[in-house]
Amino acid sequence: MGITQIDMEYFIMNIDKKLFTLKYSPDIQSHLKPNKKDCKNCKTKACTFICPAQVYEWSEEKQELIVRYENCLECGACRIACEHKSLDWKYPKGTKGVTFKQG
Numbered sequence: 478m479g480i481t482q483i484d485m486e487y488f489i490m491n492i493d494k495k496l497f498t499l500k501y502s503p504d505i506q507s508h509l510k511p512n513k514k515d516c517k518n519c520k521t522k523a524c525t526f527i528c529p530a531q532v533y534e535w536s537e538e539k540q541e542l543i544v545r546y547e548n549c550l551e552c553g554a555c556r557i558a559c560e561h562k563s564l565d566w567k568y569p570k571g572t573k574g575v576t577f578k579q580g
């Protein structure tokens with residue numbers, strides 16, 4: 478028995494609800510710095526679908542990766558998924574970034 482469309486919609490709905498409970502204190506500079514040349518040549522653009530917070534979007538018009546680093550959950554999935562290993566990934570500075578509620 479596989480995952481159905483209804484299962485997927487329920488899963489996405491639950492992620493959206495959980496993301497709504499988080500607090501963010503974004504830095505003024507991005508802690509996620511993809512290599513623009515590699516992104517342009519990347520066939521899969523895995524970051525655009527692996528990220529649970531939908532931080533990455535490929536712009537066909539601009540031919541560049543849009544990075545909404547302010548929404549990053551610091552999970553590291555994009556760093557692992559990048560087939561070119563060309564994502565300069567760091568945690569945000571000091572008290573910046575996402576805060577998760579406990580319990």
Ligand code: SF4
Pocket residue numbers: 509527528529530531532533548549550551552553554555556
């Ligand atoms: Fe998205 Fe996780 Fe990468 Fe942040 S670290 S951009 S949440 S995949």
